[in-house]
Amino acid sequence: MITIVLIFINVICFSVFGIDKRKAVRHQQRISEKTLLILTFLGGTIGAAIGMLVFRHKISKKSFLLKWGLVVIIQIVFIYGWSVYY
Secondary structure (H helix, E strand, O other): OHHHHHHHHHHHHHHHHHHHHHHHHOOOOOOOHHHHHHHHHHHHHHHHHHHHHHOOOOOOOHHHHHHHHHHHHHHHHHHHHHHHHO
């Protein structure tokens, strides 16, 4: 069940990065960085990383990359802690 949820959130996250990139190119109202980071935090890390690379989106914005990296580090610490204690 957890695998299906993670696949779903990663597909959603990848898609949202693509949609935001398209909106950026068309100068339309954007999806907030907060939304992108929340989706990443909720398990969409792989989808976000692939989306950032495929769509070349947010890869040159250092402030976003730092926040994104912090989210990934928090996830790693959480997964490690979960695996040690459970």
